Amino acid sequence: MEAGDEGVERVVDSKDMQQQSKAFDKLTDRVEDRQLDSTRVQEAMASIAASSEADWNAMRLREKELAAVKINPADVDIIASELELDKKVAERTLREHKGDAVAAIQCLIHQITIGIN
Numbered sequence: 410m411e412a413g414d415e416g417v418e419r420v421v422d423s424k425d426m427q428q429q430s431k432a433f434d435k436l437t438d439r440v441e442d443r444q445l446d447s448t449r450v451q452e453a454m455a456s457i458a459a460s461s462e463a464d465w466n467a468m469r470l471r472e473k474e475l476a477a478v479k480i481n482p483a484d485v486d487i488i489a490s491e492l493e494l495d496k497k498v499a500e501r502t503l504r505e506h507k508g509d510a511v512a513a514i515q516c517l518i519h520q521i522t523i524g525i526n
Contacts, residue, residue, distance in 0.1 A: 485500045491514075492514070492521070494517065
């Protein structure tokens, strides 16, 4: 080889090394990105689980509160028969309105007129 050829060869080797280094950096960056994505997914899943548990506890507490409301069984029968509803719907609505039959009927009529039930 001539003296000038060594310089060209070193430049080429240097460029190859830089390209290989960049390729390696990209490869390791992707691994780190995947690890970060995995961590984010795990954090999101934990957050969803905590939120779901909080919702479940709130629902259980609400059901407990509704079960404690005293209602008149005759009111349930009247509401169910007059509005042609299932007794469970009539009872739940009556409990949600703290046993107030008039408020429960008004709510149910409103729901029926707008098409909820």
